[in-house]
Amino acid sequence: MPSSAEKNIQSVAKYIVENEPDSYLRIKAVHDFVINWLTYDEEAWNKGIRHPQDPQTVFDTRKAVCEGYARLFEALARQIDANVVYIEGRVRLDLIQDSIPFWKKLIESKDSLTGHAWNAVEIEGNWQFVDTTWDDDVTSYRSDYLMRSPKLMIESHFPDQINLPLLHFLNWQLLPFSEQKNRDSFEKQALDRPIKFTHNYQTPDRYGHR
Helix, strand or coil: HHHHCCCHHHHHHHHHHCCCCCCHHHHHHHHHHHHHHECHHHHHHHHHCCCCCCHHHHHCCCCEEEEEEEEHHHHHHHHHHEEEEEEEEEEHHHHHHCCCHHHHHCCCCCCCCEEEEEEEECCCCCCEEEEEHHHHCCCCCCCCEEECCCHHHCEEEEEEECCCCCCCCCCCCCCHHHHHHCHHHHHCCCCCCCCCCCCCCCCCCCCHHH
């Protein structure tokens, strides 16, 4: 993306819309912009300082914690006319430590869960999850949490609070009732397979299959 298109949130979205006709790849472009534009605010995290995390502030400062990542993704996705929601919840520390090297050094807790924020986005009637914070690896490109299915997402992410004006016909985990988890079952669930990451996003077909 040329620097002339990076003046503000609106100009970034305009560039994406004008240069990418595919709806899935537009969301990938938003994801990629967020993880390349922002840097995780380690100083604020370590000192317990809470800076404003609204989209405009994090766009201007280029620093954010998980809320800011998710808020900027939400703002950009709305600008390209995507249905998107901001989600707050808890994530499993054991999976952070095993699979997210960037976060491993940031988190030291005796608790098994920690607060987090991410997004859900609808493309062609298919809802999937995006976590730009977990994909912001400073050493290499990651797309492990781009278009992650609800069935896979519930292994690591548990929504506690969610505003769902666009999802009134779905439950907040985006799973069938029989597959929903409460916080206790989420925390204690045994993974039935190793979590594998692709590191290379491949565009799903129109039904969301990879």
